[in-house]
Amino acid sequence: MNFFTPALLHWHAHHNQRTLPWKGIADPYKIWLSEIILQQTRAEQGRPYYERFTEAYPTVHDLARAPEDEVFRLWQGLGYYNRCRNLLATARTVSEDLGGKFPETYEGLLALKGIGPYTAAAIASFAFGQPHAVADGNVYRVLARYLGIFTPPATTEGKAVFSGKANALLEKNDPAAWNQAIMDLGATVCTPQNPRCAVCPLHRHCYAFQKNAIAELPARMAKAPLRQRFLHYLILEAGGEIWLSRNDDMAGIWRGLYQPFLIEANEALDTKTLAAHPDFRKLAPDVGALQYEGHLQRKLTHQALDIRFFRLRVSGKPAVLSGNGLWTRPDHIAQLPLPKPIALFFEKKAYF
Numbered sequence: 001m002n003f004f005t006p007a008l009l010h011w012h013a014h015h016n017q018r019t020l021p022w023k024g025i026a027d028p029y030k031i032w033l034s035e036i037i038l039q040q041t042r043a044e045q046g047r048p049y050y051e052r053f054t055e056a057y058p059t060v061h062d063l064a065r066a067p068e069d070e071v072f073r074l075w076q077g078l079g080y081y082n083r084c085r086n087l088l089a090t091a092r093t094v095s096e097d098l099g100g101k102f103p104e105t106y107e108g109l110l111a112l113k114g115i116g117p118y119t120a121a122a123i124a125s126f127a128f129g130q131p132h133a134v135a136d137g138n139v140y141r142v143l144a145r146y147l148g149i150f151t152p153p154a155t156t157e158g159k160a161v162f163s164g165k166a167n168a169l170l171e172k173n174d175p176a177a178w179n180q181a182i183m184d185l186g187a188t189v190c191t192p193q194n195p196r197c198a199v200c201p202l203h204r205h206c207y208a209f210q211k212n213a214i215a216e217l218p219a220r221m222a223k224a225p226l227r228q229r230f231l232h233y234l235i236l237e238a239g240g241e242i243w244l245s246r247n248d249d250m251a252g253i254w255r256g257l258y259q260p261f262l263i264e265a266n267e268a269l270d271t272k273t274l275a276a277h278p279d280f281r282k283l284a285p286d287v288g289a290l291q292y293e294g295h296l297q298r299k300l301t302h303q304a305l306d307i308r309f310f311r312l313r314v315s316g317k318p319a320v321l322s323g324n325g326l327w328t329r330p331d332h333i334a335q336l337p338l339p340k341p342i343a344l345f346f347e348k349k350a351y352f
């Protein structure tokens with residue numbers, strides 16, 4: 001018998017104080033919902049979203065039937081909107097094709113949109129007691145430090161190494177407890193900075209603690225440089241209405257969300273240089289003078305965004321604007337799903 005698993009489970013049974021609204025539940029729909037919300041999102045940030053979603057859509061059928069704009073509106077602020085698109089697609093598959101029942105096997109779960117190895121293992125173990133170990137950032141950290149694994153977990157090789165170790169250590173008689181225990185230990189004791197080794201149940205045999213190697217583990221990959229983008233949003237106003245269009249760019253970060261008229265450039269433009277831009281000139285001759293309204297910086301995982309807002313009153317509605325857009329009253333904007341920085345701008349400027 002290894003030392004790791006009994007020590008971890010003893011700690012979980014007697015000292016684990018972490019409380020989360022989705023902890024201990026066995027409903028695969030709610031487990032799935034929490035796991036999708038928590039991908040790339042901290043538990044504390046995800047908690048209110050989980051509560052809003054489960055209140056608005058208590059069952060997978062409710063979510064499957066919900067209008068897309070409404071679901072995106074509820075998701076607003078979590079980012080990574082592909083997750084929301086996949087969430088809806090999978091809700092519809094489960095509701096319409098599988099009679100509302102999630103598959104009970106790891107492989108069956110993996111076949112659903114937006115469900116990768118981690119989420120499939122979480123649902124399979126928490127809802128159905130299947131022996132699959134989860135491997136997320138918390139698990140990688142505990143295992144890298146405890147076992148002294150210097151392969152970066154973000155690599156393909158690393159993922160295979162960590163998944164193999166986790167499954168070898170997993171308590172097969174109670175995979176749900178083991179998975180919950182290691183994730184909670186990583187989140188509350190073996191934290192990225194200043195881990196609390198003195199109260200850690202593993203410290204007696206922990207490689208990093210014994211060898212003073214905590215700062216080096218888990219090993220990191222060199223970061224790819226951020227792509228810098230300059231987005232200029234023109235708030236077009238005509239007859240008390242504002243123009244917003246749905247972003248249908250397949251490669252776009254905010255696909256499916258509404259945004260004002262966008263001009264993207266290789267550098268930040270001021271009112272003069274923006275007015276000379278070919279996309280701006282397409283709006284002519286019906287437009288007035290540009291007015292600078294504000295500026296935001298945002299960092300995403302792979303992109304740095306420089307976002308500038310300009311206001312432009314137009315006497316008529318420019319013919320070039322058509323397709324997937326709409327003219328809307330300012331008090332209706334809050335009903336539409338918007339990227340967070342754009343929602344912030346409208347809120348700050350008291351449009352709604």
Ligand code: SF4
Binds near residue numbers: 145146207209
């Ligand atoms: S002893 Fe410290 S470094 Fe090792 S697993 Fe526990 S908290 Fe993490």
